[in-house]
Amino acid sequence: MNIDLLSALSKDNSLTSKVWGRGKLAYYALGMKATCQDPKDFYGHDLIDKLKNHLIVSSSYLESNKFAYSLILIALCKAGESFDTHNLDAISTTPGYYTFGVDEASLVYMAYHCVGNPTYKNAEDSAFNFILQAKNENGTFGNEYSTALAVQYLLFNFKAIFASGNRTLRRQTKTGIEYMINSIERSKVPFTSLLLSVLPAIARKSLLDIGLWQCPSTEQGTTTPSTPTFLIGITVFNNITANNYDHTWSAPLQQGQTLFDALVNLNNTDQTFSFNSKTTTWGQYITSINLMTASTDNRQYWQILGTDGNPLQYGASQTFPSQRDRYTFKFTIW
Structure with a gap:
């Protein structure tokens, strides 16, 4: 990830190309937070500022792809950044309707939940209910991509689901994880896009878990050996x-x-x-x-x-x- 970023920055310091604005930069920013790196200071580059710029330069694409739009908002939220309410309005213009189905609804839900603005509680709940209603008889939520994102949603809400006594949802979480593990095992070389969604769910984590753990101290001048x-x-x-x-x-x-x-x-x-x-x-x-x-x-x-x-x-x-x-x-x- 770091090498890929440095290589790209050497060629395009602003990272304004389509590939970066349609999800890749957001995933990398989340990856840096997950590995206790600062995306606002990556070898002197503020990746969060570049990501916010895509809300403008990639606006036409994002308006038609709420999946990518929501992913960017989640990355910005996890970096502690604020953004305009029109961005939150834009990711769910018609609550309950999602062009990319469960995939889109899962990220829309996580974006709203991360921000925590009560104004959008109805839109958040609409995504919540859409995901629950999309389950198949075998406990999955569509293909591996959709199931992975739905399971991330279920895992983040695990305590609430458990408290409600809903055994069906707990079984679906387990079934979904088993389904994804089998999918990876069937594929000798799984796509990176699949792994980005599936691996967190298999580890029983979601994008919303990023940043909730304590990172080790990075004080300069200390050479105290770390405890295994x-x-x-x-x-x-x-x-x-x-x-x-x-x-x-x-x-x-x-x-x-x-x-x-x-x-x-x-x-x-x-x-x-x-x-x-x-x-x-x-x-x-x-x-x-x-x-x-x-x-x-x-x-x-x-x-x-x-x-x-x-x-x-x-x-x-x-x-x-x-x-x-x-x-x-x-x-x-x-």
């Missing part, structure tokens, strides 16, 4: 209550941190996961995960199983995971 970081598997399983829940995440962890720290890190970096705990004599006691609360009156608790499937000897705050360890938090009755 690795991922562990966290599975939450509940087949006791009506929720019938089974979901797995990859949680970031630094060497020397505990399993409880992994839960905190995951809670801070992934909006599809949340938990509560209380301090006891024996350390932190997990009371609730993703709104599923263990009731002592009903003899319920969260049992923690290790990689070998056996219960842990110590609690989450006294367990120190290693790379590739897997832990299951199982809703249990004693």
Whole structure:
């Protein structure tokens, strides 16, 4: 990405060509935010300023392609930029009607949701409902591209969907992810445009998640060696209550941190996961995960199983995971 950008900038300092104005620059700006780079200062180039310029120089094309238009607004929003309300008016001139179907509706929804302007709540809800009504009987939302963007929408709204008790939408999210994984496996050389939509969804992320994690400090003059970081598997399983829940995440962890720290890190970096705990004599006691609360009156608790499937000897705050360890938090009755 960086090499491609530098090469393009050496030939066209303003990046005003059609290919950059029709989505590529927006994707690159989002990619830089996702990798903790500053798109406003890319080797002295302000890519966000160049992207805003496309709202003018590419306006004719954007007026007829609300997918690309919405993508640019999402990139600008994630960069902390403001833009005129006429841009928000333009991406959904007829709420509920989308030329490019689910693909367009998903990005229109994410653009409105990112901005958070209550004036456009009806337009946001229209896109929301359009996506829900577009599902197929097999749980997909059309082809791989459409399903990927719809799943991104579902993932970002995962907590609300879970709270509503809508098992159908949870199954569709899982079905959509399986469908996309199979699509990539069938294609020996998948198109870049497919990967741009599919990979975030497979990782259970959306464009709206970009920038929600904490980037490492880049203070000049510091040479403190970084602490090794690795991922562990966290599975939450509940087949006791009506929720019938089974979901797995990859949680970031630094060497020397505990399993409880992994839960905190995951809670801070992934909006599809949340938990509560209380301090006891024996350390932190997990009371609730993703709104599923263990009731002592009903003899319920969260049992923690290790990689070998056996219960842990110590609690989450006294367990120190290693790379590739897997832990299951199982809703249990004693």
